[in-house]
Amino acid sequence: MNHSPATGVPDAPGSRRVRWIALGAIALALVMISGLLIYLSPVLALLEPHDPSLGRVAGAPVATPPPLDSKRRINILLLGSDNDQKFRQDALLSQTMIVVSIEPATHQVTLLSLPRDLWVEIPGHPSAKIDLAYAEGGAALARATVEKAFKIPIHYYAWVGLNGLVRVVDRVGGIDLDVLHPVLDDNYPNDFSDSGYGTERVYLAAGPQHLDGRHALQYVRSRHGDLLSDFGRSVRQQQLLLAIQQRTAGMDLVTALPTFAQDLNGHVKTDLDLVRLTQLALFMRNLHPADVHQAYISPYVRDATSADGQQILMADWTAVHGYLRQLFGGDLLP
Amino acid sequence: MLPVKQLRVTGRLYATKGRALYRFSGTQLTRLRFASRVKDPAVTPSGDRIALAQLQDQSSTIVVSDPNGQNRQTLTPSSAAEGSLWAFAPGFDGAGQRIVYLTDRGKQPSSPQNLRPNDLGLWSYDLASGQSRRLVQPFAYTGGDSDPSYRPGVSDQLVYTTYLYGGAPPEPVARLTWMSLRTGATVYLSPDLGRNFEPALSPDGRYLAFIRAGAGSDDLFVMPLAPTYTREQRPYPSEAAVLIQSGVISQPVWSPDGRSIAFLMLTKGSFDLFILPITMDIAIHGAGVAQAVTHGSFLDADSRLAWSS
Numbered sequence: 001m002n003h004s005p006a007t008g009v010p011d012a013p014g015s016r017r018v019r020w021i022a023l024g025a026i027a028l029a030l031v032m033i034s035g036l037l038i039y040l041s042p043v044l045a046l047l048e049p050h051d052p053s054l055g056r057v058a059g060a061p062v063a064t065p066p067p068l069d070s071k072r073r074i075n076i077l078l079l080g081s082d083n084d085q086k087f088r089q090d091a092l093l094s095q096t097m098i099v100v101s102i103e104p105a106t107h108q109v110t111l112l113s114l115p116r117d118l119w120v121e122i123p124g125h126p127s128a129k130i131d132l133a134y135a136e137g138g139a140a141l142a143r144a145t146v147e148k149a150f151k152i153p154i155h156y157y158a159w160v161g162l163n164g165l166v167r168v169v170d171r172v173g174g175i176d177l178d179v180l181h182p183v184l185d186d187n188y189p190n191d192f193s194d195s196g197y198g199t200e201r202v203y204l205a206a207g208p209q210h211l212d213g214r215h216a217l218q219y220v221r222s223r224h225g226d227l228l229s230d231f232g233r234s235v236r237q238q239q240l241l242l243a244i245q246q247r248t249a250g251m252d253l254v255t256a257l258p259t260f261a262q263d264l265n266g267h268v269k270t271d272l273d274l275v276r277l278t279q280l281a282l283f284m285r286n287l288h289p290a291d292v293h294q295a296y297i298s299p300y301v302r303d304a305t306s307a308d309g310q311q312i313l314m315a316d317w318t319a320v321h322g323y324l325r326q327l328f329g330g331d332l333l334p
Numbered sequence: 335m336l337p338v339k340q341l342r343v344t345g346r347l348y349a350t351k352g353r354a355l356y357r358f359s360g361t362q363l364t365r366l367r368f369a370s371r372v373k374d375p376a377v378t379p380s381g382d383r384i385a386l387a388q389l390q391d392q393s394s395t396i397v398v399s400d401p402n403g404q405n406r407q408t409l410t411p412s413s414a415a416e417g418s419l420w421a422f423a424p425g426f427d428g429a430g431q432r433i434v435y436l437t438d439r440g441k442q443p444s445s446p447q448n449l450r451p452n453d454l455g456l457w458s459y460d461l462a463s464g465q466s467r468r469l470v471q472p473f474a475y476t477g478g479d480s481d482p483s484y485r486p487g488v489s490d491q492l493v494y495t496t497y498l499y500g501g502a503p504p505e506p507v508a509r510l511t512w513m514s515l516r517t518g519a520t521v522y523l524s525p526d527l528g529r530n531f532e533p534a535l536s537p538d539g540r541y542l543a544f545i546r547a548g549a550g551s552d553d554l555f556v557m558p559l560a561p562t563y564t565r566e567q568r569p570y571p572s573e574a575a576v577l578i579q580s581g582v583i584s585q586p587v588w589s590p591d592g593r594s595i596a597f598l599m600l601t602k603g604s605f606d607l608f609i610l611p612i613t614m615d616i617a618i619h620g621a622g623v624a625q626a627v628t629h630g631s632f633l634d635a636d637s638r639l640a641w642s643s
Contacts, residue, residue, distance in 0.1 A: 207545070208635050223453065298503045
């Protein structure tokens with residue numbers, strides 16, 4: 001017989017039932033929360049705390065992400081690095097820099113490529129190529145540099161390494177895209193060789209085809225056989241992003257997120273929080289190719305040589321900012 | 335085994351999947367055994383010989399054999415003084431005596447410290463003499479030329495795709511190119527800008543099927559070709575007729591009787607084999623809808639199709 005611990009008086013059958021129901025509900029809630037945390041733990045492992053003030057110089061603007069229910073534009077700085085063993089893992093250059101600008105109100109997305117050789121002021125550092133910002137100060141400094149040079153408020157960042165890209169593409173089952181030119185590179189870096197300094201020969205035929213992760217990486221990374229060099233590579237990188245978006249359009253990304261995240265742990269970093277990540281996954285699911293616009297600043301830059309002899313790109317900043325005003329309207333920083 | 339719909343294929347139609355060669359004939363599907371991975375099959379008009387690009391890890395060679403893969407002969411080297419070599423996209427002439435193909439042979443040795451172009455150029459191989467010669471020097475750092483084939487019925491004309499850059503700022507361009515082997519002269523059959531590629535000549539040599547890249551699609555077009563080589567040919571763009579629009583299509587090839595075009599089309603994430611019946615009255619156009627030969631087959635869309643009687 002059950003007794004009340006305080007009084008030793010037997011409980012009425014009704015109150016015992018209530019207590020068991022309450023205990024059961026709490027246990028069930030705990031199991032569900034634990035299950036949810038276990039389920040989401042791979043995703044949580046990828047997410048870094050959002051602190052946009054990190055690495056900023058005093059007085060620099062801070063871009064606060066719009067509220068979740070807002071229809072305001074969200075800008076994400078997408079960074080890509082060679083992160084094989086020949087590089088110091090804490091000082092990786094950002095070979096790829098693309099601003100992904102999302103307009104929930106109009107359901108439009110703009111991809112803006114920033115050339116890695118562009119000569120810019122890096123806050124708190126001497127002027128240098130823009131790809132150095134990530135090496136010197138991580139995502140925070142890369143973000144601050146982009147905001148200072150381009151006046152684009154960066155709300156979030158996402159970084160992906162070589163293996164991360166390969167895994168993303170393989171995880172979605174490969175991508176289908178139209179290879180714009182035959183890709184031939186006799187000196188393609190074989191990052192997965194023992195030394196990291198090896199080279200291999202690459203050939204991709206032109207035309208529509210299916211690419212797995214390894215070949216997708218070759219397509220966006222090779223530049224030795226392309227007359228347009230980095231500009232050509234920027235075009236291909238945006239093409240890849242579109243192909244991934246189209247490939248995932250029919251997928252239930254929200255449910256797939258934990259599996260994705262488990263695969264990508266260590267190869268992808270972002271300060272997008274879980275709720276925003278889920279919100280974006282839902283947004284991307286309903287995006288049509290015609291809603292995505294590709295943008296480049298190549299018409300507004302010219303080849304130059306820096307004082308220390310580096311081959312660089314110099315921007316006509318008045319023209320660049322004029323172009324960005326066309327793209328971003330009043331959403332630029334003052 | 336590839337999933338196949340019960341659509342009867344006249345003659346023998348070749349395609350690759352996962353770099354293995356398959357032959358569709360009637361409602362039969364046969365995997366042909368080759369020791370290594372292959373792509374870009376080509377057949378003689380009579381179908382008695384097949385040519386392929388045989389792939390190694392860092393190189394490829396052109397091989398010919400009988401249609402079952404027996405009596406194989408390697409035609410091109412996998413390496414030379416300039417380093418490892420690629421060879422792709424063989425195509426027989428009407429007599430089955432010569433092969434046109436792509437290779438980076440003749441390039442200058444290259445290293446990360448001393449980069450040199452290694453674009454693919456057009457070469458021919460004479461099966462009787464065993465001699466190769468260069469036909470076209472590609473534009474440097476464009477990837478080179480692609481999709482070569484002899485014009486049926488004549489031995490001195492080629493069509494292929496020239497890759498280059500055009501416009502301001504420069505953008506990738508692919509132009510259909512018609513070449514006289516007699517004079518070495520070339521004429522472009524498509525506009526200066528845009529991407530038109532993968533030309534496929536009808537068996538009588540009168541029509542050219544090709545792919546035109548549009549906004550988010552790769553569409554199938556066909557246009558007439560003048561009976562004799564002329565530098566005045568300006569057929570584009572009004573004379574080119576669209577056969578299939580708003581698809582992602584690649585590798586068109588004509589049936590031996592010229593009454594159908596087979597191609598690969600992206601459908602639900604898979605490149606599948608389709609056949610479109612063609613009629614030619616005043617103008618050439620599709621005679622009905624394209625019919626699927628395979629479904630969910632994931633054929634290699636970067637590898638040519640070949641079709642013989």
